[in-house]
Amino acid sequence: MDVLKKTITVFAPATVANVSCAFDIMGFALSKPGDIVKLTLRKGDGGVSINSITGDSGRLPKEADKNTAGFAVKEYLRRQGFKDYTISMDIQKGMPLGSGLGSSAASAAAALYGINRLFDDAMDERELLKIGLACERLACGSPHGDNIIPSILGGLVLIRSYVPLDYTRLPVPEGLYCLLIHPNVEVNTRDARRILPETVELSRAVRQWGNIASLVAALYNGDYGLLSRSLEDLIIEPERSKRIPHFDEMRDIAMKNGALNLSISGSGPSVFSFFESVQPAESAALAIQRVFKEYGIESDVYVSKINKTGPEIIR
Amino acid sequence: MDVLKKTITVFAPATVANVSCAFDIMGFALSKPGDIVKLTLRKGDGGVSINSITGDSGRLPKEADKNTAGFAVKEYLRRQGFKDYTISMDIQKGMPLGSGLGSSAASAAAALYGINRLFDDAMDERELLKIGLACERLACGSPHGDNIIPSILGGLVLIRSYVPLDYTRLPVPEGLYCLLIHPNVEVNTRDARRILPETVELSRAVRQWGNIASLVAALYNGDYGLLSRSLEDLIIEPERSKRIPHFDEMRDIAMKNGALNLSISGSGPSVFSFFESVQPAESAALAIQRVFKEYGIESDVYVSKINKTGPEIIR
Numbered sequence: 189m190d191v192l193k194k195t196i197t198v199f200a201p202a203t204v205a206n207v208s209c210a211f212d213i214m215g216f217a218l219s220k221p222g223d224i225v226k227l228t229l230r231k232g233d234g235g236v237s238i239n240s241i242t243g244d245s246g247r248l249p250k251e252a253d254k255n256t257a258g259f260a261v262k263e264y265l266r267r268q269g270f271k272d273y274t275i276s277m278d279i280q281k282g283m284p285l286g287s288g289l290g291s292s293a294a295s296a297a298a299a300l301y302g303i304n305r306l307f308d309d310a311m312d313e314r315e316l317l318k319i320g321l322a323c324e325r326l327a328c329g330s331p332h333g334d335n336i337i338p339s340i341l342g343g344l345v346l347i348r349s350y351v352p353l354d355y356t357r358l359p360v361p362e363g364l365y366c367l368l369i370h371p372n373v374e375v376n377t378r379d380a381r382r383i384l385p386e387t388v389e390l391s392r393a394v395r396q397w398g399n400i401a402s403l404v405a406a407l408y409n410g411d412y413g414l415l416s417r418s419l420e421d422l423i424i425e426p427e428r429s430k431r432i433p434h435f436d437e438m439r440d441i442a443m444k445n446g447a448l449n450l451s452i453s454g455s456g457p458s459v460f461s462f463f464e465s466v467q468p469a470e471s472a473a474l475a476i477q478r479v480f481k482e483y484g485i486e487s488d489v490y491v492s493k494i495n496k497t498g499p500e501i502i503r
Numbered sequence: 504m505d506v507l508k509k510t511i512t513v514f515a516p517a518t519v520a521n522v523s524c525a526f527d528i529m530g531f532a533l534s535k536p537g538d539i540v541k542l543t544l545r546k547g548d549g550g551v552s553i554n555s556i557t558g559d560s561g562r563l564p565k566e567a568d569k570n571t572a573g574f575a576v577k578e579y580l581r582r583q584g585f586k587d588y589t590i591s592m593d594i595q596k597g598m599p600l601g602s603g604l605g606s607s608a609a610s611a612a613a614a615l616y617g618i619n620r621l622f623d624d625a626m627d628e629r630e631l632l633k634i635g636l637a638c639e640r641l642a643c644g645s646p647h648g649d650n651i652i653p654s655i656l657g658g659l660v661l662i663r664s665y666v667p668l669d670y671t672r673l674p675v676p677e678g679l680y681c682l683l684i685h686p687n688v689e690v691n692t693r694d695a696r697r698i699l700p701e702t703v704e705l706s707r708a709v710r711q712w713g714n715i716a717s718l719v720a721a722l723y724n725g726d727y728g729l730l731s732r733s734l735e736d737l738i739i740e741p742e743r744s745k746r747i748p749h750f751d752e753m754r755d756i757a758m759k760n761g762a763l764n765l766s767i768s769g770s771g772p773s774v775f776s777f778f779e780s781v782q783p784a785e786s787a788a789l790a791i792q793r794v795f796k797e798y799g800i801e802s803d804v805y806v807s808k809i810n811k812t813g814p815e816i817i818r
Contacts (some may be wrong), residue, residue: 209712210712210716211709211712212709212713213709213712213713213716214716346713346716346717346720347713348713348714348716348717348729348732348733349710349713349732354717354729354732356717356720356721356724356726356729358720384705385705386704386705387702387703387704387705388702388703388704388705388708389701389702389703390699390700390701390702390703390738393703393708393711393712393738394526394527394528395664396708396712397524397525397526397528397708397711397712397715398527398528398661398662398663398664399663400712400715400716401525401528401529401661401663401715401716401718401719402661402663402669402671403716404716404719404720404723405661405671405673405719405723406671408719408720408723409671411671414663414669414671417663417664417669418663423705423708
């Protein structure tokens, strides 16, 4: 019998990064979908192992060093100097990989939140986020935080800089709903970065930052009209949307159903729309899913509020 | 004796445009300096004339069509279809021309505010602003609104787009003071536009829009630390600051005195700093003025709160 054995099971949310004009600086958490990670802590020799992964069709590595959730826990123990424990993990992927929903971030966020709870919140928020950023570097090759930070914190987060880490939680209008659509086609994040322009015309950059500044003002003011007008990406979306099937048609359907926008989630192929209430979001979801079906493409749709609280202990 | 004769005298404030990272999309009004325009309305044949201009060293045109204040009044009468009046004007320039303080905008703002008051606010805000933009096109060759809009409205204004005109008044933290320094050297706005880069690296643009978004969040939250960190312009200032004498030295002095920033006002040569209270702003003002004096450069300094109310009727 173990001297010490503690378990915790944590859900962490999917996230939308690259929020339209706010490319690379903003992300938000959804209420669903998300990943579930179970951690079992025992006295031991510092080892971290992954027992099981489900929902990934066997594609994710079980070596702790190569898996974002495993890496997160190893880094946590290392940075805290906790050497006398072993952790075993069970990971349930609740969303498709490479879908633009922050899949790698959600597993890492669940693992980090869970391990920190097992040690009575021994690590503060900023340090947790720094490990989260290291996990994203492992998964995507660059330490982007617009998935991992909102997945850990919940809410809608603006990231001004990484060194030093400088982020701000922005207000979310109470009635805001998000429709997320994932067509079952895959886009690799590394590839998606390659098609970005290296330079931007100054005049276009100025229009983009007018949109970004107005997006932030709209969130503080709860101004849906301004929110809608500001959610316009002149720089990244024109390139990336070409690789997303039926993007313009989806947008037309969403806007006709009262959406404030339709924009790429992360680097796609998922897209998201904001709505002022739930009913039109659900109508748009059905209409878009129907059209995809006609084209022979399966899709997942999720209608949810913004998740303002982040990870959640399930057991 | 005239059947109808009404006069009004209006002060309109100097403004700071190109607020650091928020190039071309943000401007704010100062409490001082500013321009004063006296309007005299009589029954007549639609003529607009300028009686006198003082404080411009004889450099401004007295032909109404070529003067922003005269043009503003002519456009106002034309767009309203008011044909049975004549207006004569007296203009007192309260700030140096070509100083980066929105000199042309202040005269136009005073004239527009005054003529609209004489006609009992017959024109709404948006239409007034549109005439103001036409005045800026006359003065600067492009219809930039980051001086004229805050000069007419007061406060700190974010401009998302011109067609259609889309602007938002942002909150200003209560205790915020602005130090404005005008070294007596002249920079032409048309020239200043020429040295701008045509393109911007995407990575740099992303950092800039992180700053811009955070600047807006800092204003809403009254977060001086974030305000200071966000007031960093990576794109325009590195070029334009080269033409402003002793720019880096001014910044060092300001920051040592507790400034949140030191940035170019408009296209210079004036610069501005925000402070959390009045005393350090005045200390910085004296210290910078002393250094300029050692270099043989005269300078004007103004310490004021943000002007939240815009033009003011003096008589």
